[in-house]
Amino acid sequence: MKNKIYYSLWIGMAISTLCTACKKKTEEEADIVPAKQSVVIKNLDADAANKNRYTFFNLLTGDTIARSDSATSNWHLALKGTSILVNGGTSGPGSVAAAVYTGLYDELINLPELEFRSDGASPAIPPGSGKGWYTYSGPPSHLIIPIPGKMLLLKWGTTTYAKLEILSYYKDMPSAPTASSVSRYYSFRYVLSDNQGRF
């Protein structure tokens, strides 16, 4: 009888150690670049010097474009501080429209039904804490933190879509930013869809 109890205890312990082991492994495996062809951009300067200037970014090339080309449709996103504009509507001559989606980046494969909007009286990506992509922690730390589970869906042309997840607003992606962390440096990852709108 006693032996039985010991055995079952041993088995139970063995199972539980196995389980914790495998759990840890999956957590370690999870990296910021999961697989596929997601592009990771680090430390994109979005008016870090606070000169009231937007940084213009092209998702196809994965690079910024010169400010002098801001009147063209060569860019998709313009970033300045926490504000993100899309090249469309009142912001530019392009046809980019955007929507904010809530879910897991990796789980988003088929395009959800969403209303894509260009910038107008209010930007397509709503500014303000808790409204769009970030929350503002307020005093004393004044942190801007991307809302987990929020991502930007962008659309231009008829079949080109991108899903974009902002990872950090601070230089070198500190895991716990503080009031003295250098802000206005975007790190994000994104991926373009195939022509069926699948990621």
Add this chain to the structure above:
Amino acid sequence: MKVNKILVYGIVLLLFATMAKSQALVLEGKLWGEDIFSFTNTKAFLLQHDTVRVKHDGSFTFSKLKVGNYQLCISGPTLDSMCINIPVTADTFLLLEVSKSASWMREVVVTATRTPRKVEDLSVPVTVITSEQIKQMGATRLSDVLREQTGLAVVSDHGASLQLQGLSSEYTLILLNGQPLIGRTAGTFDLNRIAVGNIRQIEITKGPASCLYGSEAMAGVINIITEEPKKNSQKGEALLRYGSNGSALANASISYAGKNIASSLFVDAFRTSGYYLGESTIKVVPPHQQYTAQATTSWKVNKKTSLHMFSRHAAQFQQAQWQMQTGGSGTIVNDHSKFYDASLSVSLDHSLTRRHKLSFRWYGMQYRASSVLSDPSSLQPIENSWFRQPLLRPEVQYQQKFAAGHEWVSGAGYTWEGVSSSRYVSSKRMGSVFLFSNMEWAFSRKVKFSSGMRADLHSVYGHQWNPKISIKWNLNDMQALKISTGRGFKAPDFRQLYLHFSNTTEGYSVLGSEVAAAQLDQWMNQGIVTQTFLPLSEFNRLQAERSYSLQISLESQWHKKAKTTLSFFRNELQHLISSTPVAIKSNGQLVYSYLNLSQVFTQGLEAEGSWQINERIKISAGYQWMEAKDREVLRDIRAGRYYTRDPKTFRIYRLEASQYGGLFNRSRHMLQLKGSYTFTKMKSDVHLRGMYRSRFGVADTNGNLILDQDEEYVQGYWIWNLTAGKKMGRHAMVQAGIENILNVTSAEFLPNLPGRIYFLSLSSQLWSKSKNYEK
């Protein structure tokens, strides 16, 4: 003199017959009793012989006695008078156990029913903190006292903010001699505003008491009762105290009481230089000075009628510096602020017959606060803000006793409140009529039942009625079970209704719900606001916040020296008001307003025990387990709508309900340990108290706005305080103490907790006269 039968039960009589002498016998004795540390002004008399003064430590001696039967009586201001028959045949030594008097030890409380009641007769749990305990702590402000009580947390939130059963300060009503104290900042009543020098007792009622007190009494009621002069006596006392951080306190009280007129005055002055913490370059607690004056007068007009007045004036001046955030760069500004509060309460009690009593009360209070922000170098004022709040409340109360344990109290009154402030467009006022009724009924010796109801008819936010039912069931001689359930509410306050504030440096605005729709409409037309997040028609009148509560407690008196209390509570809160973004301005900043948004529940278990091991050692412990969670957040987590980020890998995953830590700034575990030791011969005592608070959430760091990650907590901590007191001569006492022995500090999260503090105080009775020991 009446022999009180109830009191005689505790008498331990030890008779030592020594040598049998036929003449000139000596009767020696020593008094002792639970919670009695000094026998000042106590007298012992042998009715057929002599009166002697009992020494401070309780000893007394009668000499030159003859053989015979004597009646020995003991009388003192803090004791229940008692008489016993002593046959004296030889030199005799007596050890006599005495009890604190009814108005002293057998604590009589008024908060629970609005009429004086002994604690053990109540069907709702009430905790009493006595003046003795306050003195032993060496406390100066109310925050010092409440911080050391089981189930109470004092957190830093716009001052020293009380948390009761997981609910924040705005849901606890604070009364001074039964009348509400006003003047809150963002809902917090700053407990540092109240000096504790002349408090007789503090009554803590947990659970809603809106059925008696109306708004704010949702989590509970703290009633501070000040000292009243004893009949036919006069007294003067003074205390000086100096401690770390340049904190100094001086207070004095004088009282005079004749046969029919009694009067007392208490003054208290406190100053501190404030302190820096950690690497802060500006003081986290700024220098401030506080002055308090309180006076009472009572007049017994005739046998049936008495008049009582209480008045208080308090002022604080503070010289602060703040780091102001202006577009990323921080500038330092001076903030010179002050507040002033004044109150007067007049009550007239008239006994119609022995069983009917009528009371009229008139209460007025005014709170004023102002602040001037200025540039530290040029001293140019940047911003002036001020706030004024008057309150007026006449009421009448009628009390009827039917039979023993069967009593009925009811009353009616009117509350008028106003407010004017630099942050409000114009001065505002509101009024409410209230009616309440409370019935107590003892079914049998075992079961007592109490029920009450109160209606508040309010001019702005609608009507409220709040019932409560409670039962006390004496399981046996030692144990009593108390169950109560009821509803509480908190009216939307002036800020939530009328605030009109725009931040000059950052540009956001906050609008009260009554002014939001009109102002947003105007701003839309002017182009200041580009979009509102909800239609203007939805800025309805706010509803009152509401709670339903269940409180169960089991009180056990194991023997005369040991008792325990076990309790469970659950509070369901609905229509909680919180500020939320309602519109966006053209400058990109948000407009906030107040809406009835969240539903929260709090529940917990509390255990308390105290044991007087012998006449020297007393120990006690208290523990609270508590959780407070937002219902909607829980629902959304279960529906998979909350996500969290691993801070190292930046990977996002769905949150599980078990990871949700509940509301911020709440500790799941709180523990208190207290021990005291009395050195009888040295006339000194030592008190050691330890308070533990487990980790609590301070801020969201991963953007999902809720508490879910270890990084979002501040570690738990222990505070240990030690005080030691020694009587010097008959009337003076020296006390020294170390607070926060472990030197726990956190500039960011625990600004109200200074590091290790040392203090020394000297108190003395300046004079005392007492004519009458009869009753």
